[in-house]
Amino acid sequence: MEFKDYYQIMGVKRDATQDEIKRAYRKLARKYHPDVSKEPDAELHFKEVGEAYEVLKDPEKRAAYDQLGANWRAGQDFRPPPEWDQGFEFHGGGFTGADASQFSDFFESLFGRGFAGGGRPRPQFHARGEDAHAKVLIDLDDAYHGASRTLTLKATELGPDGRPRVKERVLNVRIPKGVRQGQHIRLAGQGDPGIGQGKPGDLYLEIEFRSHPFYHAEGRDVFVDLPVAPWEAALGATVKAPTPAGPVDLKVPPGSVGGRKLRLQGRGIPGNPAGDLYVVLKVALPPADSAAAKAVYQEMERTLKFNPRAHLGV
Amino acid sequence: MKNQLLPLLSGEVLDENVELSLADLCQACRLSAEQVFELVEEGIVEPVGQGAARWRFQGVSVRRVHCAVQLRRDLGVNWAGAALALDLLDELHRLRDRLRRFEG
Numbered sequence: 001m002e003f004k005d006y007y008q009i010m011g012v013k014r015d016a017t018q019d020e021i022k023r024a025y026r027k028l029a030r031k032y033h034p035d036v037s038k039e040p041d042a043e044l045h046f047k048e049v050g051e052a053y054e055v056l057k058d059p060e061k062r063a064a065y066d067q068l069g070a071n072w073r074a075g076q077d078f079r080p081p082p083e084w085d086q087g088f089e090f091h092g093g094g095f096t097g098a099d100a101s102q103f104s105d106f107f108e109s110l111f112g113r114g115f116a117g118g119g120r121p122r123p124q125f126h127a128r129g130e131d132a133h134a135k136v137l138i139d140l141d142d143a144y145h146g147a148s149r150t151l152t153l154k155a156t157e158l159g160p161d162g163r164p165r166v167k168e169r170v171l172n173v174r175i176p177k178g179v180r181q182g183q184h185i186r187l188a189g190q191g192d193p194g195i196g197q198g199k200p201g202d203l204y205l206e207i208e209f210r211s212h213p214f215y216h217a218e219g220r221d222v223f224v225d226l227p228v229a230p231w232e233a234a235l236g237a238t239v240k241a242p243t244p245a246g247p248v249d250l251k252v253p254p255g256s257v258g259g260r261k262l263r264l265q266g267r268g269i270p271g272n273p274a275g276d277l278y279v280v281l282k283v284a285l286p287p288a289d290s291a292a293a294k295a296v297y298q299e300m301e302r303t304l305k306f307n308p309r310a311h312l313g314v
Numbered sequence: 315m316k317n318q319l320l321p322l323l324s325g326e327v328l329d330e331n332v333e334l335s336l337a338d339l340c341q342a343c344r345l346s347a348e349q350v351f352e353l354v355e356e357g358i359v360e361p362v363g364q365g366a367a368r369w370r371f372q373g374v375s376v377r378r379v380h381c382a383v384q385l386r387r388d389l390g391v392n393w394a395g396a397a398l399a400l401d402l403l404d405e406l407h408r409l410r411d412r413l414r415r416f417e418g
Contacts, residue, residue, distance in 0.1 A: 029388050035381050036403065050388075128344075148322055172320035179327055182407060184377050186342070187325035202342065204380075205325065216415040218408075223415050272331065 003078035004106045006052035006065065014070060018057065025053040051103045061111060080109050126196035132203045136185075138175055140212050140222070143269050144244045146177035153203070173205065178271035181217055183207045215244060220275030222268045227284040228252055233260075241279050243267050250279060258283040332373030336361075339371050343379040350379075356393040358382050358400060 007014050010024045032039060032046040039045065055061045072078065136149055151171045159165040171190065179185070184204050191201025209217055216223045226241050236254030240247050243264065250262065260281045268275020288294045300306075326332060339359070340347055347366070353359050359378055361369035381403070382396040391399065 026390060033385070033388055035384055036399070046388075131344075150320070170320060172322050174322050174324045176324070176327055180329075181411065184328045184374075185325040186328055186376065187323055190323065190325075203325075204377075211414065216411075218411045218415065 001078050001105050001109060003072045003074060003076040004048075004052070004104060005072065005074035006055050008074055009048055009052040010056060012056075014066070016056075018059070021053070021056045025049065025057070029053075047103075051107050054103070055107070055111070065110070078106060127194060127198040129192035129194040129198060129201035131201040132191040133206070134203070135206045135208050136173070136175065137208050137210050138179070139210050140215050140217060140244055140269075142175050143179050143207075143209070143217070144177065147175040149173050149175055151205075171203075175207075178269055178274075179207045180220055180269055181207060181209045214242070217269065220269045220271060220273075221278060222275060223278045223280060225282050226250070226279045227282045228256070229286065230283055233257065233281060233283050243277055252281065256281055326373070328373030328376050330372050330374065334371045334373065334375065336366055336369050336371075339375060339379065342376050343383065345379065345383070352393055353379060353382065356397045358393065358397045 007016070010016075010021060010028065012020055012024045016024070028049045029046070031037060032042045032049060034043045034046055037046070055065050068081075132153055134151060134153060136151065138147060138149070149172075151173060153169045153171060154166050171187075173185075173187065175185075184206055187203040187205070189200050190203035193200050214224055222244065224242065226239070228237070228239060231237075232239060232252055233256040234254065236256070237252050238249050239252055241250040241264075245267065248264065248267075250264070252262070258281060262279045262281070264277040264279065266274045267277035286293065288297050334342065336347060336350060339345075340350055343350075345353075350359070351366070354361060359371055359375040361371050361375075363369045378400055381400060382393065385391055385396040385399050386393065389395075
């Protein structure tokens with residue numbers, strides 16, 4: 001088991017005051033909160049910080065932890081010394097709001113027994129199971145056609161000794177057609193099992209789209225950049241455009257400029273109402289890589305008298 | 315394939331087509347009706363319908379309430395602070411989606 005340096009995790013000195021610890025916690029909690037943070041591994045950091053705070057905010061637990069000595073380094077192999085917690089009494093209910101089942105083995109080995117109520121069985125205790133949350137990564141294509149996904153979830157349940165233990169569950173879940181980025185799917189009763197006669201919790205799946213090389217979804221609308229030749233944009237043309245449901249013929253109106261958005265109604269993510277597909281024109285320049293091509297550009301220069309910077313006043 | 319033997323589970327997409335009563339929302343978010351009243355007061359969720367007995371919440375309310383409860387518990391903000399954070403987060407997600415389009 002690895003030793004955890006709770007002071008290092010919180011970024012405070014070993015002699016930090018309780019106020020300093022609280023301030024450090026608040027700051028880190030905001031930085032790593034899974035609902036707010038964009039940091040990689042935010043959830044992992046958030047749990048780690050929560051665990052560190054659980055110990056350091058409680059003067060009793062902190063004193064017991066300090067007693068292990070200042071010579072331990074994070075990551076070092078750790079076994080609690082025998083009778084290490086003699087003279088300390090961890091009162092139950094110290095776990096204010098924190099999800100103790102998420103804490104590390106290191107935490108369990110030090111403070112676990114206070115939490116488990118001395119391992120006493122509690123036959124009369126019933127509670128609804130925890131809700132489980134997971135993210136599902138899907139392709140835009142799945143939102144157009146529907147799909148199924150196999151998920152492995154780690155659920156916490158109470159073992160026969162009355163202690164929580166982690167059990168893996170495999171689920172096969174239908175992803176309905178028409179889901180959008182950030183939406184949640186609720187599967188009633190598929191969360192963690194209840195305790196005693198308590199009902200199981202619910203499972204919430206958050207939909208996340210894998211990034212696509214050329215489609216981008218915004219809500220129920222989908223965007224795609226479509227390169228067009230200068231003469232297609234200037235003179236108008238019918239060109240092929242890709243859509244997640246298959247290619248379509250698209251009319252480019254004459255006199256189009258780069259950045260013009262053409263809307264294909266109802267060709268976004270399906271639903272009621274369906275989203276739209278926006279084709280954004282990008283004018284692509286043919287390379288001047290031959291004498292003939294250069295001649296065409298020179299001819300344009302002579303004939304068109306075109307100043308692309310006229311609106312900048314230069 | 316082992317996975318083929320698993321039953322295919324269907325859930326409910328919590329979108330604007332799903333409507334929940336006050337009791338449904340309390341049950342889904344494990345809150346008392348009084349706590350939901352406070353959330354309505356702060357505008358965190360906005361039911362339609364006259365009187366609590368006829369209130370209808372959109373499916374997306376479940377996510378908003380979950381998020382507000384977590385922000386309050388983990389960051390020590392009050393409901394008004396959670397409401398502000400939620401609105402800013404919605405805006406942030408919209409902008410990130412848009413940014414992805416231009417960075418793509």
